Amino acid sequence: MNIEYYIEKNIPWNKLPIEVQSLIDSSDEYAKKIKEYSIVNQLRYKDNLIRQVEKNQRAYHEQLLRYSREHYMLFPYHLSEYIINGMHD
Structure with a gap:
């Protein structure tokens, strides 16, 4: 499985399978991937x-x-x- 699959399924770092965590350097790196994926795919914040x-x-x-x-x-x-x-002030 690719990392995007786990982002789509809303799986947080601490719930990722060990083999997936080993593909990513750290939870900070996973957070960067979440942000990038969310922006590129225009995901809802909520x-x-x-x-x-x-x-x-x-x-x-x-x-x-x-x-x-x-x-x-x-x-x-x-x-x-x-x-x-x-987004109104």
């Missing part, structure tokens, strides 16, 4: 591992939007409720 990695929801969505613009991705309409309503 109900995903990204909540354990990035404590600031607004910062996560700003990074996600920046990545989307830089890579000419469509606006993440599935996140629009939070992005439009929740």
Whole structure:
């Protein structure tokens, strides 16, 4: 299995099988992979591992939007409720 499988299934570092942990240097490296995977795949903040990695929801969505613009991705309409309503100052 690849590491993305465990991220998709919301498996935290301490619950990963030993053989998977051995593929990753540390829990910090796993956290980086979670963040990268979440941004690239435009995952919701709620109900995903990204909540354990990035404590600031607004910062996560700003990074996600920046990545989307830089890579000419469509606006993440599935996140629009939070992005439009929740990111107001």
